[in-house]
Amino acid sequence: MPRYKPVNLAQDAFVPVCFEKQILPGTFEYALHHLMEHKVDLSAFDAYYDNDNRGARAYDPKVLLKIVLFAYSRGIIGSRRIERACRENIQFMALSGQAMPDHATIAAFISRSPEAIQTVFQEVLLVCEQSGLVGREMFAIDGVKLPSNASKEWSGTHDELAAKARKLDRAIRRMLKAHRAEDEKGEDPDLGHYTRQQIEKLERQSRKIKAFLKHNAPKLGPKGKERKSNVTDQESAKLATGKGVIQGYTAVAVTDAKHQIIVEAQAHGVPQEQELLQPILEDLQAQYQALGLSPNIHGQTRLTADAGFHSTANLQWLEDEYCDAYIADNRFRKRDPRFAEAEKYKPPKPLPKRFRPRDFRYDPDQLTCTCPAGKALYRNGANVRINGRTGIKFTAPKSACEPCHLRAKCLQDEHQKSPRQVVFFHPKEEQQPQSLIDKMKQKIDSLRGRMIYSRRLGTVEPPFGNLRYHKGLNRFTLRGRKKVDGQWKLYALVHNIEKLAHYGAIG
Ligand code: SF4
Numbered sequence: 001m002p003r004y005k006p007v008n009l010a011q012d013a014f015v016p017v018c019f020e021k022q023i024l025p026g027t028f029e030y031a032l033h034h035l036m037e038h039k040v041d042l043s044a045f046d047a048y049y050d051n052d053n054r055g056a057r058a059y060d061p062k063v064l065l066k067i068v069l070f071a072y073s074r075g076i077i078g079s080r081r082i083e084r085a086c087r088e089n090i091q092f093m094a095l096s097g098q099a100m101p102d103h104a105t106i107a108a109f110i111s112r113s114p115e116a117i118q119t120v121f122q123e124v125l126l127v128c129e130q131s132g133l134v135g136r137e138m139f140a141i142d143g144v145k146l147p148s149n150a151s152k153e154w155s156g157t158h159d160e161l162a163a164k165a166r167k168l169d170r171a172i173r174r175m176l177k178a179h180r181a182e183d184e185k186g187e188d189p190d191l192g193h194y195t196r197q198q199i200e201k202l203e204r205q206s207r208k209i210k211a212f213l214k215h216n217a218p219k220l221g222p223k224g225k226e227r228k229s230n231v232t233d234q235e236s237a238k239l240a241t242g243k244g245v246i247q248g249y250t251a252v253a254v255t256d257a258k259h260q261i262i263v264e265a266q267a268h269g270v271p272q273e274q275e276l277l278q279p280i281l282e283d284l285q286a287q288y289q290a291l292g293l294s295p296n297i298h299g300q301t302r303l304t305a306d307a308g309f310h311s312t313a314n315l316q317w318l319e320d321e322y323c324d325a326y327i328a329d330n331r332f333r334k335r336d337p338r339f340a341e342a343e344k345y346k347p348p349k350p351l352p353k354r355f356r357p358r359d360f361r362y363d364p365d366q367l368t369c370t371c372p373a374g375k376a377l378y379r380n381g382a383n384v385r386i387n388g389r390t391g392i393k394f395t396a397p398k399s400a401c402e403p404c405h406l407r408a409k410c411l412q413d414e415h416q417k418s419p420r421q422v423v424f425f426h427p428k429e430e431q432q433p434q435s436l437i438d439k440m441k442q443k444i445d446s447l448r449g450r451m452i453y454s455r456r457l458g459t460v461e462p463p464f465g466n467l468r469y470h471k472g473l474n475r476f477t478l479r480g481r482k483k484v485d486g487q488w489k490l491y492a493l494v495h496n497i498e499k500l501a502h503y504g505a506i507g
Helices: 028-041 041-046 061-073 078-086 090-096 103-110 114-130 158-183 189-215 274-288 310-322 435-446 447-453 456-470 481-502
Strands: 138-147 235-242 245-255 263-268 303-305 325-327 361-363 368-370 376-379 384-386 391-394 421-425
Touching: 028 061, 028 090, 028 114, 028 189, 028 481, 041 114, 061 078, 061 090, 078 090, 078 114, 103 447, 103 481, 114 274, 114 481, 138 274, 138 456, 158 189, 245 274, 245 456, 245 481, 263 481, 274 310, 310 325, 310 384, 310 435, 325 376, 325 435, 361 447, 376 421, 376 456, 384 421, 435 447
Parallel strands: 138 303, 303 325
Antiparallel strands: 138 245, 235 245, 245 263, 361 368, 368 376, 376 391, 384 391, 391 421
């Protein structure tokens, strides 16, 4: 029979712990501790306290900041879990000097100080710059869509929300009627209690929607079209992602190519990244000017971005700023000869069953078009632009398509209500080769352009990979743009401090 060492759980032991010695040079916690104690000016947090002459002493912001950033670096995001870590984890005790703030203090600190967090972000960026970790040769911008503390079930245009409130009211009336009928019969007390609770819940929800509609104007996009509002967090947006639709924020980061330091991080409740390029780069410029690092960072540094940021307005703005930008468009990969063979490895696509433009009779002199069924189409676009090409658009009369026996061969979906449309592109020489979009295509398709753009992935993806997969950032826990923006900056701070620690710039 094997013999094991005895275990004595009834013994007493004193374990000497020196908190300072728990924080080892070269680690993230050392860099964090050193920055907060010696490098970063945290006076911006003072404005949140009013206890000079009255009230209890508050927790020092540097203690709370150390706790929160260390927790985020370990994938701990909830304030209750952070509170528990402060009681149980020796590293948390060492960083905070055994301060044990409760979860409410931690949550309030994170959500009420976005402006001060912005100042800390700038100060740490300055340290990165002074340590030579920022090369300023190329910046890359990208974004990720993350859910926040609001449900998409409470999203809709004002009309949709009003319809939802009416639907709730109808359900309440129906339940009340059934409840009264049950009452008259002599109700089952359990059932009655449950029904009353359900009715109260629906009434609360209906009141909430009505109050929202009363106090909030419809949310409009840049083209004046109404966007979906959200009753819980009006500043969040309904976002389409590769894994379905979420309610949340687009978190954007601008990253330097040398060591992937995040030089600007912002979160916005907008569905399109396109509209964020200008405001974020303007703020980046203002930040570099305020820190006295560069009067014109746009003109000094090259910028790369993927197709999500491609638009004529953005290209024009970048040209006006004299920024050497490389922005891909949706067909960038398709034009790349290195990907010419890629199609070979994809599963074969079913052949398009619908008629193609060449199956229509187009007369470029008379500008007329006749479909395979012999019906004349009408012209409704003389210069439509699709993927940078200009063409003339024809549409079939609805009355012709509806009874047509060739619908199955002509329309995308045999049951669709809209009629067939077809575009004939102008020959290449009639195109305007020097539009901004064409100029960018020529630039990015060149050997030099491809070489520069190929560095984008290795520049901007590592911070997202680090924060999302190593630090477990898969959702924001706050509501409201400013608060979410502050939380995103805290994560960007974790990334930058980690870089300072790893490159030996501190300690
Ligand atoms: S579906 Fe319309 S456009 Fe197509 S062949 Fe029939 S009539 Fe012509």
